[in-house]
Amino acid sequence: MANGESPCRAGSRAAMKAVRTTCPFCLNGCESIVTAGYQYRMEYPTDAVVNRGRLCPRGNSASIVVDHPRRLAYPLLDGKEVGWDQAMAYCREALVGSEPSEIAVVYSRGLAHEEIGSVCGFASALGTSNLVCGYVEPDNCFQVRLAGVRAATLDDVRKAKTTLLVGDVFSTSPVAAGPITEARYADRKNRMVVIDSVKTRQAGFAHLFLQVKPGTEVFCLLGIAGSLDRSLGVDVARCAVAAGVEERQLSDVAQMLANGPGFVGSAMHLGRVAHPVQHSLMSQLVATESGATFNGFGEARVPFGKLSFSEFRGRVRAGGVRAVFWFGGLYPYSYPGVMPEAAKVRFSAVSSIFRPDVPLPGLVLPAASELEKESVGESYWGEVGRHPVAEPPSGARPVPAILAELAQARTEEAPSAPTLSEPEAVQVTLATLEGAGPGPAEFTLVGEKRAIGIGGFYESEEQVSVSPADSAQLGLSGTDDLLVESTAGSARFHVKSTAAVPPGVLAVGVNAHRNRALFPLADDPVSGIAMPPAAARVTKVPAAERSPAENIARAE
Amino acid sequence: MAKRLTVRLDLCIGCRACAAACRSRFKNEARIRYAELNETVDVPMPCRHCADALCAAACPFEVIKRDEQGGVVRQATFHCVGCRSCALACPFGVIDTNLLRDATQKCSLCNDRPEGPRCATTCPTGALQFIEEEKLAEKRSGVGFVVRSLHGRRQ
Numbered sequence: 001m002a003n004g005e006s007p008c009r010a011g012s013r014a015a016m017k018a019v020r021t022t023c024p025f026c027l028n029g030c031e032s033i034v035t036a037g038y039q040y041r042m043e044y045p046t047d048a049v050v051n052r053g054r055l056c057p058r059g060n061s062a063s064i065v066v067d068h069p070r071r072l073a074y075p076l077l078d079g080k081e082v083g084w085d086q087a088m089a090y091c092r093e094a095l096v097g098s099e100p101s102e103i104a105v106v107y108s109r110g111l112a113h114e115e116i117g118s119v120c121g122f123a124s125a126l127g128t129s130n131l132v133c134g135y136v137e138p139d140n141c142f143q144v145r146l147a148g149v150r151a152a153t154l155d156d157v158r159k160a161k162t163t164l165l166v167g168d169v170f171s172t173s174p175v176a177a178g179p180i181t182e183a184r185y186a187d188r189k190n191r192m193v194v195i196d197s198v199k200t201r202q203a204g205f206a207h208l209f210l211q212v213k214p215g216t217e218v219f220c221l222l223g224i225a226g227s228l229d230r231s232l233g234v235d236v237a238r239c240a241v242a243a244g245v246e247e248r249q250l251s252d253v254a255q256m257l258a259n260g261p262g263f264v265g266s267a268m269h270l271g272r273v274a275h276p277v278q279h280s281l282m283s284q285l286v287a288t289e290s291g292a293t294f295n296g297f298g299e300a301r302v303p304f305g306k307l308s309f310s311e312f313r314g315r316v317r318a319g320g321v322r323a324v325f326w327f328g329g330l331y332p333y334s335y336p337g338v339m340p341e342a343a344k345v346r347f348s349a350v351s352s353i354f355r356p357d358v359p360l361p362g363l364v365l366p367a368a369s370e371l372e373k374e375s376v377g378e379s380y381w382g383e384v385g386r387h388p389v390a391e392p393p394s395g396a397r398p399v400p401a402i403l404a405e406l407a408q409a410r411t412e413e414a415p416s417a418p419t420l421s422e423p424e425a426v427q428v429t430l431a432t433l434e435g436a437g438p439g440p441a442e443f444t445l446v447g448e449k450r451a452i453g454i455g456g457f458y459e460s461e462e463q464v465s466v467s468p469a470d471s472a473q474l475g476l477s478g479t480d481d482l483l484v485e486s487t488a489g490s491a492r493f494h495v496k497s498t499a500a501v502p503p504g505v506l507a508v509g510v511n512a513h514r515n516r517a518l519f520p521l522a523d524d525p526v527s528g529i530a531m532p533p534a535a536a537r538v539t540k541v542p543a544a545e546r547s548p549a550e551n552i553a554r555a556e
Numbered sequence: 557m558a559k560r561l562t563v564r565l566d567l568c569i570g571c572r573a574c575a576a577a578c579r580s581r582f583k584n585e586a587r588i589r590y591a592e593l594n595e596t597v598d599v600p601m602p603c604r605h606c607a608d609a610l611c612a613a614a615c616p617f618e619v620i621k622r623d624e625q626g627g628v629v630r631q632a633t634f635h636c637v638g639c640r641s642c643a644l645a646c647p648f649g650v651i652d653t654n655l656l657r658d659a660t661q662k663c664s665l666c667n668d669r670p671e672g673p674r675c676a677t678t679c680p681t682g683a684l685q686f687i688e689e690e691k692l693a694e695k696r697s698g699v700g701f702v703v704r705s706l707h708g709r710r711q
Binding site for chain 1: 566567569570571572573575576577579580581590595596597598671674677678679680681682
């Protein structure tokens with residue numbers, strides 16, 4: 001197949017031209033022009049309000065989803081291609097063979113708002129209350145709001161005197177880094193503060209960088225809120241000890257934020273955030289206490305379900321759920337820990353994914369991707385419209401049509417996220433502080449977001465970042481490998497010695513499934529499942545112990 | 557008017573959007589490269605289009621030539637034999653030696669596109685800029701120079 005052209009789309013190319021649409025990757029709402037020609041290509045409209053013609057590496061590679069050679073074009077049943085009749089028969093059999101209470105309906109990202117509405121309608125038509133949100137990335141928790149928080153506009157970000165960033169905002173939404181750096185350099189007196197457990201590139205821009213212990217950003221934020229408002233009754237000194245920073249630094253940040261119009265930006269990553277809901281609430285608390293505006297930088301916002309993901313997993317494990325209908329991004333595939341549970345039930349999924357390299361148990365049906373349908377999407381700065389740049393694969397059917405075939409068509413509102421008051425939010429976090437304490441582990445494994453683009457990762461996912469002190473202690477040289485073992489699994493990595501991580505911390509990229517498998521899944525009552533920093537042991541694998549083939553591959 | 561590609565190190569966040577944009581145009585063969593200075597600082601390495609281009613001098617078949625009017629060093633890829641002399645001669649190491657199509661990869665400042673090079677247009681923070689030579693003189697910088705910011709360099 002020339003130029004990796006997908007078989008399902010050959011011949012439909014001539015009718016296509018340049019389409020102006022919105023990038024589907026994160027919530028920044030960058031406008032881009034997708035041109036169809038010899039291959040799909042991104043162009044950069046300089047009159048776009050949000051991104052001014054700029055796009056991040058993920059946005060640049062957005063179009064490869066459309067004509068990827070491994071794009072799913074036919075229904076797959078237990079890894080084998082089948083026809084639609086057989087596929088729908090499998091779904092009907094699952095419906096007939098189970099009681100309504102034994103059926104779970106899951107929706108995830110990749111669906112338009114109306115489609116989520118039809119999925120909710122499908123669940124109530126079936127009479128099941130097992131409606132679950134399958135998008136369990138921690139950043140979904142930015143939907144949990146604190147009463148009285150002010151949402152930031154692009155102007156607020158550009159004109160902020162003090163910017164406080166929690167987590168790696170620049171990696172989550174690189175285009176949003178434009179207005180943030182603009183504010184940082186606009187005036188000599190402007191200040192930028194970064195709170196993170198890893199010294200990312202973003203930290204290089206900061207006037208003050210607070211390197212907290214892995215997973216303790218919330219305590220650092222609680223301490224700042226406590227210094228801003230003594231009436232909250234927060235023990236700032238204790239928060240500083242829990243986060244591993246100085247008490248004086250917390251009051252310094254509080255003072256900076258109190259100086260003028262501020263902006264608080266917060267981001268969350270897999271394997272880096274221990275308490276996602278608290279992380280969201282505490283970032284918002286600092287913003288409300290200092291009068292700053294707030295924005296949570298995340299990849300997507302999918303409404304929370306009636307049943308949390310961890311309750312859903314519990315019911316699957318206990319045998320209470322026998323059939324699962326999954327719509328949108330396939331998270332059993334993304335979280336290796338959930339795969340064995342998917343094998344237990346009659347699993348039917350509708351997704352716009354590529355053909356998985358690991359055969360998924362059950363049925364997978366092809367669907368239109370975000371670039372192939374007309375929809376209204378959400379962004380940090382308001383609503384955005386998406387327009388189809390290509391036709392969906394010929395074997396795909398729209399989600400509402402599939403639902404109408406299985407049950408009567410109906411549309412319903414998705415459940416909304418909770419809003420908490422300030423004392424409630426502080427209580428929630430203080431409860432976590434009670435149980436916080438350093439684990440007995442030798443090393444703490446944290447997740448990192450690494451640069452990804454066309455043709456794969458720019459920064460290798462097979463590399464683990466180790467501090468120079470640990471590297472010297474373990475006697476590692478540049479050619480040695482490191483075997484990292486956590487309670488969930490083990491993997492071998494090349495070693496990168498860098499001062500970006502503090503001693504006792506190992507950082508791995510979490511885009512690759514093999515790396516995600518190292519983090520044990522923790523049940524979280526609100527967000528579903530969380531992936532907090534994990535305890536790990538390491539063993540040195542000298543170059544001499546590797547097979548000759550491995551050494552040759554390494555040298556290349 | 558001739559334009560130049562400049563890099564402002566203070567604004568680069570190391571996201572590699574420039575490389576992604578270049579790859580999307582040139583079928584996965586980026587003509588822009590990347591250098592990691594330390595943990596927090598990366599530098600995109602575009603072709604400098606040198607006044608006295610060593611790649612052009614090294615080319616045995618005169619495939620790489622300097623276009624004096626536009627100030628761009630162009631490569632006629634069709635005639636390239638893939639001897640890699642230019643890649644060895646380049647003092648900045650920005651010419652890719654990946655011989656996927658039996659030719660070296662040389663930046664042409666996206667001459668197929670009126671708006672300018674894709675790397676500069678896509679840069680999320682405006683670290684890579686495509687500006688007129690006159691404005692360059694105002695900023696007292698040249699092609700490939702890193703402009704020292706008014707507010708000091710980041711560490």
